[in-house]
Amino acid sequence: MNASAPSEIAAKEPSRGSIGEVFAAFLKLGVMSFGGPIAHLGYFREELVIRRRWLDEATYADLVALCQFLPGPASSQVSxxxxxxxxxxxxxxxxxxxxxxxxxxxxMFAFANVAARFTGPLAQGFLHGLKLVAVAVVAQAIWGMSKSLTPDRPRAAIALVALAVVVLFPGSFAQVAAIALGAVAGLWLCRAEAAPPSGWLNFPVSRSMGGMALVLFAVLLVATPFVVAASGSHGLAVFDAFYRSGALVFGGGHVVLPLLQAEVVTPGWVSNEAFLAGYGLAQAVPGPLFTFAAYLGAVMNTPPNGLAGAAIAQFALLLPGMLLVYGTLPFWDSFRTRPAAQAAMRGSNAAVVGILGAALYNPVWTSAVMAPRDFALALFGFLLLTVWKVPSWGVVVLLAAAGMLSALI
Structure with a gap:
C-alpha cells in the first residue's frame, strides 16, 4: 500500500518538456485560437490537457482560477x-x-501599416463596419459579464456606482478609483464562504523569485510616471500608459478598451476613428485581444510609432499580467482561501462591468451609431453573437461587408 503511494503522486505531477516543444505547441494555438479568452481556454484544455496530457484537469482548473482572479488577460496568463x-x-x-x-x-501590425492608405468610400464603409462590430462585441461582453460578475443587488449597485464615477469624472484616474472603490465595497458587501481549492499548484518558481516579480510589478506601476515626468520621454510615456492599462484590467480583455481609450485617444496620440477600427478588426484575428496594442503602437502619430511603437506597446500591455502570474504562483495556494481577498475581487470585478458599460456609450456608441441603419446593424451583430452564437470573426466579415454596401447606397 505504502509502496504504491509515491507512484500515484508522481502520476499526478505535471510532466516537463523542452522549450522548443512549448513554443511549437503555443504557436499552433496562436494561429487557431479564434473566439476570445473563454474560447482560448477551451482550446488549451483540448490540446494540452486532453490530447497532449501535459497536466490533469484539476491542475488546469486551478490554474484558470488563478488567472481569472488576477488582473490581466486571462488566456495570455494561462498560456x-x-x-x-x-x-x-x-x-x-x-x-x-x-x-x-x-x-x-x-x-494587427500589418493592418496598421495599410490602414492609412486605405481610402475612398468603400474603405470608409469597411472601417465604419468595424466600428459597429465594436458596439456589438462590447455589448455582448457586458451582457455576459453582468450575469456572472453582478448576479446580486450589492454587486449590481457597485457596477452602477462605478459607471457613475467614470461618466462624471472622465479619464484613467477615475477608472482606477472606480476599481479601488469596488474592491473596498466588496470587502463590506460581498463577503461569503471562501471557495474551496480545486487542486494543488506545484510550479518551478521559488518564493524569492515570486516576490521579486511582485516587487518589480509594483515599482514599474508606481515609479514610471515620475520617471516620465522627469525625462519628458514620449517612449517612456507610451510604456507607462500601456503598462498601467495592463495592470488594471480586471474581468477580461474587453475591459482594456476604456483604459486604452483614456490613455491614447484622450491625449491625441491616436484618433478615435482609428482606435475603434483597430478594435473592431481585433475581433477577427486569432490569439489574445491584447494584440490590439501592436496596432495602437504602430498608428500613433508621435514617435516612437511603427515597429518600435508596436513593440513597446505590446510588451508593456502584457508585462504586468505576466509579472503578477509569475509572482503569485508560489503563494497562490495559501492566498486563494482567504475570504477578504475573494470579497475584494468580487467587488472590483463588479466595478469593471460598470466601467465597460460607460465605455459602451462613449466612445463606442457615440462614434459608431450615427443613423438608424447603424443601430440596426449593431443590433444585428449583437444578436448574431448572443443568440445565434456566430463566431466573432464571422460577425466582423458580415458587418464590414454591410458597411461597404451601405457606403455605396
Whole structure:
C-alpha cells in the first residue's frame, strides 16, 4: 500500500518538456485560437490537457482560477503559466507567451501599416463596419459579464456606482478609483464562504523569485510616471500608459478598451476613428485581444510609432499580467482561501462591468451609431453573437461587408 503511494503522486505531477516543444505547441494555438479568452481556454484544455496530457484537469482548473482572479488577460496568463510549468521555468513561460501572441500581433501590425492608405468610400464603409462590430462585441461582453460578475443587488449597485464615477469624472484616474472603490465595497458587501481549492499548484518558481516579480510589478506601476515626468520621454510615456492599462484590467480583455481609450485617444496620440477600427478588426484575428496594442503602437502619430511603437506597446500591455502570474504562483495556494481577498475581487470585478458599460456609450456608441441603419446593424451583430452564437470573426466579415454596401447606397 505504502509502496504504491509515491507512484500515484508522481502520476499526478505535471510532466516537463523542452522549450522548443512549448513554443511549437503555443504557436499552433496562436494561429487557431479564434473566439476570445473563454474560447482560448477551451482550446488549451483540448490540446494540452486532453490530447497532449501535459497536466490533469484539476491542475488546469486551478490554474484558470488563478488567472481569472488576477488582473490581466486571462488566456495570455494561462498560456504563460502553462509554459512555466511545461518548460520548467521562466524560459518556458516566455516561449509560450511569445508563440501565442506573435501571430495576431503580426496581423494587427500589418493592418496598421495599410490602414492609412486605405481610402475612398468603400474603405470608409469597411472601417465604419468595424466600428459597429465594436458596439456589438462590447455589448455582448457586458451582457455576459453582468450575469456572472453582478448576479446580486450589492454587486449590481457597485457596477452602477462605478459607471457613475467614470461618466462624471472622465479619464484613467477615475477608472482606477472606480476599481479601488469596488474592491473596498466588496470587502463590506460581498463577503461569503471562501471557495474551496480545486487542486494543488506545484510550479518551478521559488518564493524569492515570486516576490521579486511582485516587487518589480509594483515599482514599474508606481515609479514610471515620475520617471516620465522627469525625462519628458514620449517612449517612456507610451510604456507607462500601456503598462498601467495592463495592470488594471480586471474581468477580461474587453475591459482594456476604456483604459486604452483614456490613455491614447484622450491625449491625441491616436484618433478615435482609428482606435475603434483597430478594435473592431481585433475581433477577427486569432490569439489574445491584447494584440490590439501592436496596432495602437504602430498608428500613433508621435514617435516612437511603427515597429518600435508596436513593440513597446505590446510588451508593456502584457508585462504586468505576466509579472503578477509569475509572482503569485508560489503563494497562490495559501492566498486563494482567504475570504477578504475573494470579497475584494468580487467587488472590483463588479466595478469593471460598470466601467465597460460607460465605455459602451462613449466612445463606442457615440462614434459608431450615427443613423438608424447603424443601430440596426449593431443590433444585428449583437444578436448574431448572443443568440445565434456566430463566431466573432464571422460577425466582423458580415458587418464590414454591410458597411461597404451601405457606403455605396
Amino acid at each position: 504563460f503559466a502553462l509554459g512555466v510549468l511545461r518548460g520548467n521555468g521562466l524560459l518556458g513561460g516566455l516561449a509560450s507567451w511569445l508563440a501565442f501572441t506573435l501571430p495576431s500581433a503580426v496581423i
